[in-house]
Amino acid sequence: MERAGFAKLVDRLEADDILVVTKLDRLGRNAMDVRATVEKLADEWVRVHCLALGGVDLTSAAGKMVMAVISAMAEFERDLLVERTQAGLARAKAQGKKLGRPPVLTDDQQRAVINSRRAGVSLGTLAKQYGVSRAAIQRVEKRG
Numbered sequence: 001m002e003r004a005g006f007a008k009l010v011d012r013l014e015a016d017d018i019l020v021v022t023k024l025d026r027l028g029r030n031a032m033d034v035r036a037t038v039e040k041l042a043d044e045w046v047r048v049h050c051l052a053l054g055g056v057d058l059t060s061a062a063g064k065m066v067m068a069v070i071s072a073m074a075e076f077e078r079d080l081l082v083e084r085t086q087a088g089l090a091r092a093k094a095q096g097k098k099l100g101r102p103p104v105l106t107d108d109q110q111r112a113v114i115n116s117r118r119a120g121v122s123l124g125t126l127a128k129q130y131g132v133s134r135a136a137i138q139r140v141e142k143r144g
C-alpha cells in the first residue's frame with residue numbers, strides 16, 4: 001500500500017471489483033504483507049485473483065487456505081534462515097574469526113584517537129586527520 005502506483009490502483013477499486021495479479025509478490029514484500037493487502041481488499045468487497053496459483057480467488061475459502069499455507073511456509077523459511085545464520089555466526093566465533101567489518105584504523109591510530117579525544121580534540125579534526133568519517137572516530141572512542 002506504500003507504493004504510489006498501487007495505492008492509486010486500490011483507490012480506484014470499488015465493491016465487487018476483481019483485482020487480477022500475475023504473482024503474489026505483486027501484492028506485497030512478504031507473506032504477511034500480502035495477507036494484509038488481501039484482507040484489506042476483502043474488507044472493501046474486492047476479490048483478488050492470482051494467475052500463478054491457477055486464478056484462485058484469494059478472498060474465497062479455498063484462497064484463504066492457500067494464503068494460510070503460504071504464510072506458514074514463509075514463516076518456516078524465515079525461521080530456518082535465522083537458525084542457519086545464528087549457527088554460522090556461532091561456528092565462526094568458535095573458530096576464532098573476527099566478525100563485523102575490519103577496523104579502518106590500526107591499533108596505534110585508535111590509541112592516538114582516544115588520547116586526542118581525551119585531550120579535547122574534536123571529532124571533525126580527527127576524522128579529517130585520519131581520512132575517516134566522524135562515525136568511525138566515535139566507534140573507536142566508544143570501544144576505547
